[in-house]
Amino acid sequence: xxxxxxxxxxxxxxxxAPPTREERIGACHAFCGSCSELAGGMKTGCAQLQNRxxxxxxxCQLNLAVGIVSSFTNAVMIIHSPLGCCSNFVGNTxxxxxxxxxxxxxxxxxxxxxxxxxxxxxxxxxxDKLRKAVLYAEREYHPDAIIIANGCVPGIIGDNIDSLVxxxxxxxTAKIVPVHCEGFKSKYVASGYDSAYHGVLKxxxxxxxxxxxxxxxxxxxxxxxxxxxxxxxxxxxxxxxxSNGDEVELSRLLSAIGLIPKVLPLHASVDDLKHIGExxxxxxxxATHDDYLLGHLKERFGTDYLxxxxxxxxxxxxxxxxxxAAYFHLEAEAEKLIAFENAxxxxxxxxxxxxxxxxxxxxxxxxxxxLTTAEFFYSLGMELVGVKAHNVDRFxxxxxxxxxxxxxxxxxxxxxxxxxxxxxxxxxxxLYIGHLNANGWVSxxxxxxxxxxxxxxxxxxxxxxxxLARKAVKILKNxxxxxxxxxxxxxxxxxxxxxxxxxxxxxxxxxx
Amino acid sequence: MAEFIERxxxxxxxxxxxxxxxxxxxxxxxxxxxxxxxxxxSGTYNLAxxxxxxxxxxxxxxxxxxxxxNNIVFxxxxxxxxxxxxxxxxxxxxxxxxxxGCQVEIIGDDAVGVARRFKDRNVIGASTPGFLGNxxxxxxxxxxxxxxxxxxxxxNKSLNTVNILGVVPGHxxxxxxxxxxxxxxxxxxxxxxxxxxxxxxxxxDIRRYGEAALTIVFSNQAGIESAELFTELHDIPSIRxxxxxxxxxxxxxxxxxxxxxxxxxxxxxxxxxxxKRKYYSxxxxxxDIYSDIDFxxxxxxxxxxxxxxxxxxxxxxxxxxxxxxxAINDITDEGEQENxxxxxxxxxxxxxxRVTFNQNAGELIKEVRGSWPFNHNQKYYDTFGPAFxxxxxxxxxxxxxxxxxxxxxxxxxxNRVVLSKGYVGFQGGLTLLEDLITELVSAR
Numbered sequence: 014x015x016x017x018x019x020x021x022x023x024x025x026x027x028x029x030a031p032p033t034r035e036e037r038i039g040a041c042h043a044f045c046g047s048c049s050e051l052a053g054g055m056k057t058g059c060a061q062l063q064n065r066x067x068x069x070x071x072x073c074q075l076n077l078a079v080g081i082v083s084s085f086t087n088a089v090m091i092i093h094s095p096l097g098c099c100s101n102f103v104g105n106t107x108x109x110x111x112x113x114x115x116x117x118x119x120x121x122x123x124x125x126x127x128x129x130x131x132x133x134x135x136x137x138x139x140x141d142k143l144r145k146a147v148l149y150a151e152r153e154y155h156p157d158a159i160i161i162a163n164g165c166v167p168g169i170i171g172d173n174i175d176s177l178v179x180x181x182x183x184x185x186t187a188k189i190v191p192v193h194c195e196g197f198k199s200k201y202v203a204s205g206y207d208s209a210y211h212g213v214l215k216x217x218x219x220x221x222x223x224x225x226x227x228x229x230x231x232x233x234x235x236x237x238x239x240x241x242x243x244x245x246x247x248x249x250x251x252x253x254x255x256s257n258g259d260e261v262e263l264s265r266l267l268s269a270i271g272l273i274p275k276v277l278p279l280h281a282s283v284d285d286l287k288h289i290g291e292x293x294x295x296x297x298x299x300a301t302h303d304d305y306l307l308g309h310l311k312e313r314f315g316t317d318y319l320x321x322x323x324x325x326x327x328x329x330x331x332x333x334x335x336x337x338a339a340y341f342h343l344e345a346e347a348e349k350l351i352a353f354e355n356a357x358x359x360x361x362x363x364x365x366x367x368x369x370x371x372x373x374x375x376x377x378x379x380x381x382x383x384l385t386t387a388e389f390f391y392s393l394g395m396e397l398v399g400v401k402a403h404n405v406d407r408f409x410x411x412x413x414x415x416x417x418x419x420x421x422x423x424x425x426x427x428x429x430x431x432x433x434x435x436x437x438x439x440x441x442x443x444l445y446i447g448h449l450n451a452n453g454w455v456s457x458x459x460x461x462x463x464x465x466x467x468x469x470x471x472x473x474x475x476x477x478x479x480x481l482a483r484k485a486v487k488i489l490k491n492x493x494x495x496x497x498x499x500x501x502x503x504x505x506x507x508x509x510x511x512x513x514x515x516x517x518x519x520x521x522x523x524x525x
Numbered sequence: 526m527a528e529f530i531e532r533x534x535x536x537x538x539x540x541x542x543x544x545x546x547x548x549x550x551x552x553x554x555x556x557x558x559x560x561x562x563x564x565x566x567s568g569t570y571n572l573a574x575x576x577x578x579x580x581x582x583x584x585x586x587x588x589x590x591x592x593x594x595n596n597i598v599f600x601x602x603x604x605x606x607x608x609x610x611x612x613x614x615x616x617x618x619x620x621x622x623x624x625x626g627c628q629v630e631i632i633g634d635d636a637v638g639v640a641r642r643f644k645d646r647n648v649i650g651a652s653t654p655g656f657l658g659n660x661x662x663x664x665x666x667x668x669x670x671x672x673x674x675x676x677x678x679x680x681n682k683s684l685n686t687v688n689i690l691g692v693v694p695g696h697x698x699x700x701x702x703x704x705x706x707x708x709x710x711x712x713x714x715x716x717x718x719x720x721x722x723x724x725x726x727x728x729x730d731i732r733r734y735g736e737a738a739l740t741i742v743f744s745n746q747a748g749i750e751s752a753e754l755f756t757e758l759h760d761i762p763s764i765r766x767x768x769x770x771x772x773x774x775x776x777x778x779x780x781x782x783x784x785x786x787x788x789x790x791x792x793x794x795x796x797x798x799x800x801k802r803k804y805y806s807x808x809x810x811x812x813d814i815y816s817d818i819d820f821x822x823x824x825x826x827x828x829x830x831x832x833x834x835x836x837x838x839x840x841x842x843x844x845x846x847x848x849x850x851x852a853i854n855d856i857t858d859e860g861e862q863e864n865x866x867x868x869x870x871x872x873x874x875x876x877x878x879r880v881t882f883n884q885n886a887g888e889l890i891k892e893v894r895g896s897w898p899f900n901h902n903q904k905y906y907d908t909f910g911p912a913f914x915x916x917x918x919x920x921x922x923x924x925x926x927x928x929x930x931x932x933x934x935x936x937x938x939x940n941r942v943v944l945s946k947g948y949v950g951f952q953g954g955l956t957l958l959e960d961l962i963t964e965l966v967s968a969r
Contacts, residue, residue, distance in 0.1 A: 067611035070589040073561020095627060095655030096530070097537025097566050103937035104572025107918065122922045124532065124887065131527045135631060135656050146529040153531075153887060165559060165628045166656060169597065196559040197593050197628050428564060428585035431615055450564065450585045453578070505553060505582040510615045518611075523595055 017407045018300070018320045023308035029175045030193035031211040031305065034201040040406040041425050042200050045432060045516045049419035051405060060405070060425075064522035071427030072403075074205030075099065078194040079162050080253045081209040083125070084109070086118070086282040087157045089150040089187075090125040093143050093174065094164030098196075099125070112468060115257040116280060124154055130166050140172050144181065151185040157283040158217060160190045168195030178216075188283060190216040201404055202427055203301050210306040213278065213286065214313075221287050239291075246273045246292040247337065248316075252302045253279065254382070258471030258480075263298070263324060266354075266474055270338055270346040278306075290314035294340055298333075298473070299323055299381050300408035322412065323381045324473050326389025326481075327355060354475045362393065365482045368489065370394035375440060377401035377424075377433060378448030378465040384412045386446060386465065389478060390485070398440045403427040403448070424515070430454045431506055432515040444485060459499030461492045527857070531885035532919050534829065534854055534936055537655030540566035541663025541693070542624045543587070547580040548694025548722035549731070553588070553618040555648075557605045557636045558626025560591035562655075570695035573918070574936060575943025577695055581618075588612040592628060601629050605639050613646055619728040620675065622667060623650035630654035649674040659855075661747035664693045668721070668751040671731060678759055679735040685786065687711065688737040688761065689720040690751050691744030692768075697831065698938045702947020702956075703768070710769075710950050713796045714779060714788050735759045739785060743768050744831045745865060746855050767868070768831060771839040771954030772801050800951045807955050811962055820965055823847045823909060825923070826878070827889055827916030828935035829855040834868045836915055836934060839954060841874040844961075846913070848878035850896065852889050856882055886919045890926060913961070930964050 021038065025031050034040055041060040044051055054060030079099055083090045092099045102125050109123045126149065128134075128142045143161065150159045163174055178189045194208040226232050247267055251260060264274040278286060295307045295318040307318035319340065324333035331351050338347030374395045376383040380402040391397045399422035402409075422440070424432055430451065437445065437458055445455045445462035455462045463484055464470070470484070471477045536544075539558065543566050546554045556563040567583040579586065590608045592601045605623070612621060623640035630652065640650025651670035653663045668690065689707060694700045704723040711718045719734045720726060740755050740763035742748045752763035764785060769778035776797045783793045814820065824846045826837045833853045840846045851869070856862050862882045869880055881892055897909045912929035914920050918939045924931035933940055934948065934957075948957045 065591075066607060067615055068560070068589055068591045068608065070556065070563035070565075070567075070585055070587045071560045071591070073559065073565055076561060076565055091529075095537045096533055096535055096659055097540045097562070097569075097655040099565075100533070100536035100540055100569040101565055101572065102532075103534060103569060103917075103919070104939045107939050126529055126531050127533045128529045129527050129533065131656050131658065134527075135627075142529050149529070149531070165626075166631070169628060169631050196561045197597055200560060200591065200593050202561065427560075430586050450568075453584075454586065503581075505586060505616050505618065507615055507617045 017410065018304050018308060018318075021304070021308060023305060023312050025211065026215050026309070029191070031207040033199040034204045034207065034406070035199060037207070038406050040201045040404045042404045042427065043519050044405070044423070044425035045519055046423065047419060048413055048416065048421045048423050051423050051425070052410070052413055055405065055407065055410070062521060062523065063519050065426070065429070066518050066520055067431065069429050069431060071429065072202035073196040074199050074202045074208060075162060075164055075194045075196050076101070077202055077205030078192050078209040081206065081279060082160045082162070082190065082192060082213065083123070084112070084279045085158060085160070086121065086280065089154050089156040089159050091128065091143070091146050091150060091159060091161045092125060092164065093128045093130070093139060093161055093167050093172070095130045095166055096127050098164035099127075099162070108468070113280065115468065118280065124150075126150060135166060135170060138170060138172055139167055140174075140177055143172070143174065144177060147177075147181055147185070147189065151187055156187050158190055159187045160192060160212070162192040162194055165195045165197050168193070168198065188216055203404065206302050207305040210303070210309070214306065214309050217283060217286050218289055219287055220290050242273065243291050244293050245271070245341075246275055248289065248292040248295045249274055249276045250295065250297050250303045250306065251276050251279045252299050254379070254466035255279075255298070256466070256468055256470055256472065258469070259473040259477060262471060262474035262476045266330075266334055266350070267337065269350050270334070270343045272337070272341065272343075290316060292316055294319060294337065296337060297321075299379065301379055301381060301406075304408070320408070323385045325382065325385035326392065326478050327358060327475070328388060328392065329385045330474050330478065331355070358475045358479060361479055362482055365486050366394055368486050369482070371396060372443040372489070373398045373441070374444045374446065375399050375401075375437060375442040376446045376465070377451055379403055380405050380409045381412065382465060384409060384416065386481070388416065389481060393482060395444075397421060398442050399423065399436060401426070401433050431510065432518060434458055434504065434506060435511055435513070435515045438511055444488065454504065456495045456498050457502050457504050459495050461488050461495050463488050528884065531887050533659075533884065534886070534917055534919065535659035536566050536569045537659060538653045538657040538663035538666060539624060539626050539655050540569055541660030541696070542651065542653040542667045543567050543583070543663070544570040544574075544660065544695035545664045545667045545693065546622055546624075547583045548700065550727045551581060551619045552728060553582045553612070553616050553621050555609055555612050555621055555623045556587055556589040556626065557601065557608075557623060557629050557634065558589060558592065559628055560589060560593075562626045563587040563589045573939045574695040575698045575938045575941050577698070577943070582616065588616060597628060597632055600632060601634050602636075602639055605634065605636055606642070609639070609643055609648060613643070613648070619647065621648045622670065623648060624653040624667070627654045627656055644674070660693060660696050664696075664747050665750040668748070669754050672751060672754045672758060675728065675731055676734045676759065677732050679733070681736070682738045682761075683717070683736045684738045685715055686717045686719065686737045687782070688734050688740040688755060689718055689743070690740055690748030690763075691742040691831070692720070692722070693744070693747050694722050696936050698934070698936055698943050699947045699949075702945050703949040703953065706947050706950040706952050710775065710779065711782065713800075714783060714793060716782070716786065735761075737761050739764065741766060741782065745861065746830055767838070768835040768949060770835045770948050770957065771843040772804050772951055773842045774835060774838055775950050775954070776801070804951045804955060808958065811958070814966075815962070820962065821846055822911050822913040822930065823849045825850045825852070825889075825893065825912065825914045825916070825929070827852040827854070827914065827920045827923070829853065830865055832935045834865070837869070837878055838872065839957065840915065841872045841878070843954060844958065845874070847876050848872060848874060849876075849909075849912070850881060850889075850892060851878045852881045852883060852892065854884050854886070857884070889920070890923055893923075893927065915961075932960055932964055
């Protein structure tokens with residue numbers, strides 16, 4: 014799979030904003046059919062040219078972009094837009110508190126500003142208000158970074174945010190980071206990650222200059238130590254769906270084969286980001302999130318990168334470790350670790366396998382996460398009845414082939430619960446595992462479920478695999494909640510819809 | 526020109542429209558906008574209104590045209606028509622309301638006009654772009670569309686029926702419990718209350734709202750335009766009043782309504798006496814602990830104008846706490862600010878609160894520090910305390926800095942789960958007391 018990323022280039026920093034993923038890698042966001050049909054459609058390009066007759070609210074790249082940059086330590090967010098864009102911060106401020114606490118970082122009040130664009134600003138432009146907001150943020154909070162994310166309105170009316178950044182950047186101490194993430198620009202909402210990283214790469218990743226020591230020979234000694242440290246350092250790129258438990262587990266595994274793990278960039282400080290180039294290898298744990306960042310870092314710092322599988326379940330965790338170990342010629346160490354860990358884990362899982370054997374499972378969410386999760390539950394003896402991906406791109410080509418399940422049902426769509434519930438009602442899985450915002454609907458349908466990630470849920474690595482199996486068994490121990498809910502709370506879907514094939518909702522259309 | 530806002534406690538007009546629609550039984554929004562608006566805006570109130578949830582057709586279930594760059598250039602009306610047609614087949618509702626996002630309004634799509642073509646199939650439309658204003662603008666846009674298109678004009682008015690406006694679902698985190706208590710209170714006087722969002726009310730009921738004799742508006746910011754439209758189209762006069770929290774406010778509320786509708790004073794007196802006796806029979810339980818430990822607190826109230834005065838009035842006049850600052854975040858017009866300030870003249874505590882208007886949440890701490898004498902390390906110093914903050918989840922940080930007790934009541938409320946609870950009326954006063962005093966004893 015690394016091969017696919019190798020075919021891409023990442024030198025886009027000359028532009029204010031990155032290309033959308035539709036332009037950059039092409040992706041399918043509307044599909045319903047079998048895995049083999051999808052794989053064929055992706056190769057011919059047909060799958061990328063589909064859309065919906067009836068659509069429901071999915072995601073917005075603004076929210077994904079802001080999800081990354083708002084996590085930085087001592088940063089103030091400015092949302093340049095009318096009030097609604099990112100108004101959901103009011104419900105999420107507590108998440109920052111618990112997330113930081115779980116990582117042992119001191120509590121920090123999350124501060125954000127809205128430029129609150131109104132009708133007059135639509136006509137006259139909103140740059141003056143944005144200037145005031147930036148100066149207020151600097152004066153009141155002295156942050157390390159002031160991050161400006163813009164919504165659709167300034168994008169359509171043509172507010173020139175970058176020229177404002179140029180004007181202000183030498184007047185204030187904070188780094189100003191523009192993030193261009195207008196929602197209408199991309200149906201492939203993961204484009205938002207590229208928007209965020211574009212801003213970060215352009216304005217925050219500023220390598221520290223070396224200080225020269227006055228003591229003769231001191232530099233040489235320090236250089237040798239630094240070079241050794243860097244030659245063993247692996248940057249693990251975390252994403253919003255990682256818990257601290259995941260980061261601890263993945264760091265443990267890399268430490269066990271003699272490497273120095275460093276977890277970046279979510280919840281990092283501006284200073285941490287300055288050291289981002291000090292690593293021998295950058296490791297993605299999810300291609301959908303960070304190929305843009307890793308590809309760029311390779312071009313700029315020469316740091317090699319690895320974009321492979323997500324370390325979820327046994328097989329994929331093994332593979333993840335082997336690929337990293339191979340880069341450092343630590344194959345023997347890796348095999349020793351894998352043999353030891355697999356033996357212990359398999360013994361522990363033996364208790365759960367009889368409970369899960371033969372039960373039907375359906376997984377929905379981000380493409381790599383669902384495929385690896387599905388593989389794990391399949392390996393425990395469960396029957397995989399279908400998957401639903403937010404979108405599908407070439408990064409998972411190999412993974413779909415590896416599944417060796419050409420007939421497996423796959424639906425592609427961010428959100429789109431009507432299609433998904435239609436399928437679930439027909440497939441009747443015993444267990445559903447799904448992305449945020451999907452599980453409530455599934456409960457109303459009466460299907461036991463649990464979330465695809467969670468702040469306190471260790472999901473990755475070997476300890477994560479055990480937790481996943483344990484959770485599945487726990488959920489099935491008492492399914493009364495969903496039974497009662499489905500018997501008494503109705504869904505808004507018509508009877509006729511359930512009788513139809515959701516495939517009928519997909520049509521050929523331009524993809525921009 | 527509106528100013529930028531630090532940590533705004535609002536979403537935009539489209540968000541307001543969504544939370545309003547989600548409050549009405551079996552009504553579905555059809556959003557003409559880019560793909561993310563609906564779910565994200567719905568999410569604001571799902572999480573931050575005491576975990577109100579997506580409801581019947583909120584969150585990702587909301588039908589949306591998902592317009593993209595192509596439509597920005599070529600227009601999106603055709604796409605909207607296709608989306609309405611399919612929504613009517615796939616989704617099951619009593620009413621569908623087409624509402625709009627910023628993008629399609631800037632390019633000039635006539636979404637309300639497209640909706641009109643489906644009028645005979647229970648579709649109406651309202652223009653609700655985010656740049657129109659905050660939550661309240663969206664609330665009024667939706668309610669006005671309903672008053673115009675759904676409510677049937679009635680020649681004969683029912684003299685003991687009133688319409689309730691200004692209670693914005695979700696933005697009033699306790700709206701269901703509050704409306705149910707308002708219904709119960711007015712019911713005690715033989716008045717029937719139409720609330721749009723109350724338990725058991727449906728579109729079939731809303732069609733008959735033209736029969737009401739009076740509209741009661743509980744807000745200075747939301748519902749005013751809707752009330753005017755009720756007057757204009759349905760000849761229903763309106764009055765504005767404050768949300769009645771606790772015995773004192775509820776009693777005067779009932780007299781106020783009784784006077785407008787011509788209900789005998791003796792009758793109202795008999796009703797309130799009975800309710801007050803019940804209230805104090807429960808309140809009696811905390812008299813000992815309140816007095817033995819001294820549960821009187823200095824209090825800072827931070828809320829929008831809907832809750833700010835009603836909460837302060839209850840805390841000062843009924844509970845006997847010392848109102849120190851009441852900070853209001855939603856009134857920007859100076860004339861209206863002066864009018865709102867006048868309400869506080871009736872506060873009966875010896876100390877009156879300092880009333881401030883500021884949209885920037887972070888500035889309240891400066892207000893507090895600036896209005897209490899500084900500690901210059903003198904030997905004897907009157908500290909600000911014991912203190913309590915009644916506000917939104919955003920004021921939790923303020924309470925922590927002050928070492929004060931804390932209860933979130935005004936939007937956003939993300940640290941509590943709210944189901945049937947309400948703070949209005951006699952019953953709501955008791956509930957508020959339970960929650961405040963629980964906070965003071967919860968570490969035991």
